[in-house]
Structures are given as C-alpha cells and as structure tokens.
Amino acid sequence: MQSDVTTPFGRRPITLALVKRQIATKEIKPGKSADKWKIFRDASEARELLGLQDRSLAILDALLSFYPENELRQDAQLVVFPSNAQLTLRAHGIAGATLRRHLAFLVDAGLIVRKDSANGKRYARKDKAGTIESAFGFDLSPLLMRAEELAGIAQKVAANRLALKRAKESLTICRRDVRKLITAAIEEGADGDWEKIESVFVELIRRLPRSPSLPDLADLLDEMKILQEEILNMLDFHGKTENYSTNDAHNEHHIQNSNTESFNELEPSSEKEQGARASQSRDQKSEPMKAFPLGMVLRACPDITAYGPGGAIGSWRDLMAAAVTVRSMLGVSPSAYQEACETMGPENAAATIACILERAGHINSAGGYLRDLTARARQGEFSLGPVLMALLRAHGGAAGKTG
Template structure:
C-alpha cells in the first residue's frame, strides 16, 4: 500500500498528534485485508452521529469513494484519490465550495480519511514509465479500510438501539391507549373508585413526555404507565371480585331459605388451609391476593434511600432489599411483630417496599410502626395498594431532580 510516511498538512492547517496517530495506523493495516467500499460506507452512514458527522459529510465521502475505481478497498492497492474541488462539487450534487471544505475537514477529524498534501497543496498523481501510479497526493482512504470492523460494530449498535427505541415507543403507545380506554370505560360505566384522581395521574404522565424523547425518557414513562395500568386493572378486578362474592352470598342465602328442613345437605365451614385463603392470625381470614411484582429498578427509583442500608451500601436484588428493610425497620422503631404481620399479609417483597416508602416519608410520619400496622390492616381489607404510593414517590423524586438541575 503506497501511503508513504507521516506527512504534515499544507498551508495554515495545523498538525496534531491525533493526525500523526491516524497516519501511523494506516501503515499497520493487516496484510491482504480487503472490504467492499459501499458496505463500509453504509456502516459509516449508520454510525454518522457517533462519528460526529452530518448528512453532507456522507455526501462528500460518497463522492470521494466514487473516485476510487474498484469496489473493494485492498491493503495492497493505491488508496489515494486526488479529485479537484470542482470535480468533488460536481459529484456532491453542486455543494458550495465552503461547505465542501468544511465537511472534508470533518471527515479528517472523524478519522475516515487522511490528507496527503503535495508541496504546493495540489492534488495529482505521478506515473512511471509503465503508466502505473508511482506517487499520489490527495485523500487517503486507508483509514476506512483499517476501521471497517469498528465501523461495522458501531453500526450494529446504532441499529439495535434504534430498534429498541422504536419498540419502547410502540409499547408506550399501547400502554397509554390501554390506560386511557380503561379509565374511560370505568368512568362511563360508574365503577367504584376515585377515577378522577387516576385520570389526573394519567394526564400528568402524558404531560411529562418530551417533544423529542430519549430512550431514558421513554423507559421511565413506560415503567410508570405500566404501573398505572396495573393499578387500574387491579381496581377493576377487585371490584369484579367484590361483586362476585356479593352475588355468591345472595345465592347462598337464597339456598338456605329455599332448602327444605329435611334436607341433609349442609354447608361445610371453609378450611383456612384451602387454596386461595390464608390466615395471618388466629381468627383472621383474608383472601390471598397474587403478589404484585413491581420491577426492582422502579422501586429503587421511588425509594432511593433504602439502598444505603443494603449489603455494602447498595441494593441489586430483592434479597438485598429485604435485608435492607430489616435494618430500616429497626432504625425507624417498627416492632418485629408489626413487620412480621406486614410480611404475612403483603408478602415479604411488598413489605420491604412498604418500609422503603415509609423511609422516604419518615419526616412526615409520627409513628412508623403504627403507620405500617395501619397499612397492613388496610391491605388485608383490600383497601390499600402500593402502586399509587410508588407512583407518587416517583413523581416527587422527579420534581426534586428537576429543581436540583
């Protein structure tokens, strides 16, 4: 490959150590290496933003590659092209001269081409007696060949990130539609519940979606919207179960009234060990609710303080969160019996989340133990769910972050 030694730029263009490094790298390309120039161009196009390039930069790169006569860039070939600015402007669809020079400089800064300037700054080639190019001055395309694998990896990451972003936006759109229609149906059909407050939560979430959201924005809003959807469905499901049991009680009562005295059929008392029922204390009977598995990352966003009490000052798993909750329980003065009752009724994971929520609002709570016992009783009656509490803390933490910023 006829790249020559390190050369300095012509005229007022300064020499930098980065340029030296790039020129040295062109001399270290693996022997026999080759790559399709248009494949590399497509990879560079996908990686445009990562390389700090603009669309016009790609137009100039496309023009430069068009002056290389073969489709494959080869390590043992002459990879310097030497078109004049007039020729480049023509193939770059009439780009202005100043714009052309600016984007040539951007391609050099991005490490995709290297200038090899002649003594007078002109671009040309010298040929030997056999008509072969002996020496050329212009733009060396060797860096594209040398970085072909790197550009391919960056392009793959960009494509994957774009697909993930598109999928997250689709999921948010579906989740948003579900919540909106479920709330509307509940309000129109007169379902029990504070649907105005839930709708306000929904509108708040929608209002926080930026005009041009990032992946992090979409992920955060999607987590909260999914949690809100879960709460809406849970409230509707609880109401449906309540109506079912009320109807069932009426049917049982009707059966008792209509049954004949001589009938030998009797209603057997329900065993506390029967599937679907649990007893947290003697004389207490409660329907076992399925454990709501809140994402751990979402819980830690809502309750960041509890992570300081985990093993090593951090929480990375549910077991570590429950370990931290035991420490916080003691610190807040919550008795072991109160915490045990919460674990039996809510489940160990949800009890730990509840302690984390109490820690976040500890400055507003007079008795943490009494507060947890009240939450346990309300959970047992089906009157309390952690979802709205987590959402409120998420909003509160988000507002504090914006104020701090």
C-alpha cells in the same frame, strides 16, 4: 501504502488529534482488509454519533467510488486524489463551499486524512511501469483502521433504534388502554375520583417530550403502567363490592381505599376508615400483590441502594438483603418483617421497606407502620403502585428544580 505524517496545505491548521490519527494508520494489522461499502453502511448508520450529515455521507460515498477495488487493504495504496470538480459531479452537483465544509467534517470525524502536496494539488506520481509511487489527496486508511469500531457503533445504534421503537409502541398501547379505561369508568358510573385520576393521566402525557429519548419513554411507561394497575385495582374493587355488598354504604367503604389521594399519601388511612373496611373484608380471600419491576422500585427509592452488597443493588436478592439491614436500622422487629413477607411476598415486603426508608423522616414508628400496611395488604386494601408513583413524581420534581 503511504503513512507519513503530513500537515495540511495553506491556512488549514494541524491538530494533535490529526497527528495521532495519521500515526495510528501505521498500526493497521498487516494483511487486514474490509469491504469498503460495508464500512460505508456502518458509517452511515453511526452518522449521528460521528457528527455527520447526509451530505457528508454523499461525499464519502463519492470518495470511495474513486478507489478502484471493493476491498480496502492494508498493503494497498489507499489515497484517492479526485479534483473538486470530479467530486462535485459524483456528489450530485454539491456546491463548492458545501463540499469543502463537509470534507472538513469527514476529517474531523476521523474517517479520512488529508495528504496534501506541496502546492495543495491532488495527484499521483507513477513509476515507469505505471504503478503509483506516491499520491496526494484523501487517505482512506482511517476507514480500514476503524472498520470493527464502526461496525460496533452501527450495531449499537440499530439496537437503540429498535428499543426506542418498541418503547414508543408500548407507551402508545398503555396510553390508549388507560384513556379508554378512564372513559369507560366515567361513562358507566364506577365509584372513584376519576376526575383526579384523569388529571394524573393528562399530566403524564404533558410531560412527554416532542422527541423523547429512551430513558424518557422508560420512565413515563413505568408511571403509566402504575396508573393502569391502580385503575384496574379500582375497577376490581368496584366489581367485588357489587358481589359482596348488601347496601350502597357498604360499597362506599370498599371504594374509599382506591381514591386517588393515595397517589399523594404514604400515610395509612384513618382508624375509622380501616375499621369500616376491615369488617367487610374479613371474609374475602386476599390475592397476591403484584411485584413491580426492580428498576422502578430503585428509581422511586434510591436511598436503599447504599445498603446493598458493596453499596449497589443489581437484583431482587440484593434488595431483600438490603431490606434486612434497613429493617434493623429502622427498628422494625423480625416478626413484623416476617409477617409482611408472608402477606405481601418477599419482593413487595423489601420494596415496602425501601419506601418506608425514603419517607423515614415523616414516620414516627416504622415497625407499627409496617404492621399497619401488612394488615391492609391482607385485606386487599394496600397497593405499592400509588406509593411508587408518588415517590417517582417527587424525585422527578426535585430533579427538575435543581437542573
């Protein structure tokens, strides 16, 4: 197999990257072989990451067709030497200028190497027995050298495509559910500021890019799920008030806590509102709070990450350890935090501490504030969903301004 470093014929320049690729072909493991069409399929799957277009792949397919064996082997002669006319025919009549441009793309992508003769012609020199001694054209050695790399890239691309498809499906379903829940609530006269809820929904849909990436979809899906959870909480409160209330005024007090003002405020409700709701909620059995995904909490409350073990948070255990440190720093008593853990659950209590840290500059007494939230949670009047959504939107807005 030829592996000498050569420079391109004519005006085409040589680059250090091209030199390195030619030298690297000498380091192919002895005896290595790979199916050329398997490599081609992997390169096709990875074409976007390689910076290739469909026509580039058509030309690569044509080049491989000039190699007589199905397997590329380290101990074989891997240079093919078709003329431009032959390549054009096998590449389905591609134009000459287009052919030259996409050959250059394949070289730049590191999939082939030019082996130019003294006059730039492509040919092979054979011995008396008809065996090729040397050939000038396009060396396919980089494909054999990068076979495993291309397979790994192809698997990653396929996994990302599947994840993107599933994220789109999940967002479509959640979007549909939220839309129909809002419509049903409005048509059936459920209590709540549904106009404001709908405006939040419309804003989320407006932010969806025409060609969203996986992170775009993940962020929007998180916020859409929070909105869905808040709507269900509102409708659940609506059902409970019908069962427990004795008059319309009693109903109004129950629904006030689910007003969408909570999407913009982390501050607790007024003492008057709390007292009115507490009197009606005293006999109700509180239900466990829903724990939101850790990733969502960390995106909404990035400040707490610095207090995790080693300055990072990779699990709920890490977040709870960080919350203990932050609790002490904020002046929250152990008893207040313990009460929050018992009422909300340890995960939600830690997430609440993270939210308080994020808004520490707006809160006078973190300890008193946590006790107030705990009391509201005990009465079923506090949900982390609106808080997390408000913080997510705040960070998103800040990123947009600085970018």
